[in-house]
Amino acid sequence: MKKLLKNCNFNGSPLNLLINNEYIESTGSILFPADSEYDLKGKIVLPGMIDLHTHIRDLGQSYKEDWTTASKAALSGGVTTVFDMPNTVPPTDTLEHLEMKRQVAVKSSVNYGIYAGATPHNLADLRLILEEGRIAGIKIFMAASSSNEVISDEHYLKKIFQLAKEFDKPVLTHCELHSCIESREKQFTAPSYNSVKFHSIIRDRKCAYKAVKLALKIAAEVGNSLMVLHVSTREEMELIREYKQHGDFPLYCEVTPHHLFLDEEVLETAGNFGKVNPPLRSREDADALFGAVIDGVVDTIGSDHAPHGLKEKQLEYRKAPSGFPGLETSLPLLINRHLTNNDISIERIIELTSRTPSIIMRTQKRGELKPGYFADITVIDPEAQWSVVSENFNTKAKYSPYEGMSLRGKVIMTMVNGEEKHPQGQEVMYD
């Protein structure tokens, strides 16, 4: 079955795309003959977003989210591939648990990659997982956050980095230093601090900085590929910038849309719906991160889709879990910024959300609109305007710190492996 997507606006130029089953067969100005045609009338076409940072849950936490609802959310947000974090129940820390995850992930209507999780006692299991050869990378939490095991011992961290290097896989770090946060928490136990407005003070920016410093030091010693996730402060970003200039190991960093487009002010209205780790920081931090997105220090934007139950999020600050859904808002927030301020180009958005994620993870034939690549395609109507109403989300997590925000540009079609109506996701393959 051949499909023609004609009159696409790709990076400002007109383009026709011929799709043959799962793959893009040809691109160009020719009206290629096909069995069916979609006239996109100048709508913006992008490679589908490859979101390297999602928490899909399922299994023991399917009340928070499962692969069916998460992948529906992905489709509506223009995301065609998700990479799933290991802090699930059970965690992705053994081959057996990895297999359990694969069995539920077949429900996904978008493509997926799976990370293994490091725990203080699973080095041997990690080796078996790496030998099997079908995971994206190893995730390390350097602080407690949500159903995760913490590793902060330098000697042990180094062993994990060495193992990842042996198998040429990236290490992905959640950089907040556990001991630092624990000691801060002890200083803020008074009832008056039981409010999300102190979240960024308790989970202090210094704790994040120290963890980034440690991760960079170890990666520099071992020489392996490191991806620092959800950088939230200006000084972490500056440190990463320096290492990128002088270090000689593959170093990548991610920023989330919420650390770019929100700041701690939103907590006044969003309350615990805006509780997230690392916390929302100041407007100055958000602006510094946006600067790094534009000048190229930031490699990827990941949603950190972290769904929780509404009732859980409505608990008092200390008991409410951290995280909120992001799959349905991430690409739209970037497109909105492009259409509204014109200070980020579509080309740069493509780089951050599909091309570079694919390069970092070495996924086969994804992340570009080129012949021979999978037809993972997102279409945006730049004229459409909509408001974030979390009640209408496809995720099970029906709350959002973006509630009521008006956005320009709407995802009107998401094609996965050449299929638009009822796509079936595949586990991605790696080069």
Ligand code: DOR
């Ligand atoms: O806010 C967060 N939520 N940060 C994390 O690191 C984990 C995530 C989750 O899984 O809920």
Ligand code: ZN
């Ligand atoms: Zn996360």
